[in-house]
Amino acid sequence: SKSRQPLLAGNWKMNLNHLEAIALVQKIAFALPEKYFDKVEVAVIPPFTDLRSVQTLIDGDKLLLRHGAQDVSQHDSGAYTGDVSAPMLAKLGCDYVVVGHSERREHHGETDELINRKVRAVLKHDMSPILCVGEGSDVREAGDHVSYCTSQLIEGLKGLKQDQVRRAVIAYEPVWAIGTGKVATAEDAQEVCGALRAALADKYGTEIAEEIRVLYGGSVKSSNISDLVGREDVDGALVGGASLNGDEFAKMSALA
């Protein structure tokens, strides 16, 4: 009954050099019949250093896979040594940019304000941000997960116009479920994804809220993806560890 096209996005994190990246994309492409792409959108999110190789392979072989980046600078250019800008990523054919992943929030001290600037940079250059939100175990134990994630969502999208917001993808990634093998129950995922959509409806109207894809992320694999994406407000998955295995990732695409 859902009209939204599910999205399966593989976040490779800091894994695979460009040669290994080519091998994995080839493996995924080989394992995935084209007909799957009518139903589900599939994207790989490799490290920056792999993007040119992945782009060349996807374009050259006219693969239906999409690709994106794991982070971006809030600035378009300038004296920001080591950073990579949204115009550079757009030029590499990126459709998506992950923004506000919990590992960036934790290890790089990214705040909601910085994340909001990055979201704007991505949208300015006609790509879609995958805005990540999610609570730690302390917040969940206190029962504050819904308000915590809703606040991250609203702050992350601050100041955007409606026609910008509709291009965003939201990923609910409870920190306690990332890379831990501890997957949220489908009920837990639905509770927060549903609340995020309700908050979007409140702020931007029902029509836009119904268009926006809300993903779940956190220890998703082929054995648990069906149950998660079967829920009303879960429109796909952001997958870390399991996306590094081509057969497993292709298998998930069939189930998403």
Ligand code: PEP
């Ligand atoms: C992630 O980092 O976005 C993620 C969901 O990781 P994993 O699937 O490994 O838990």
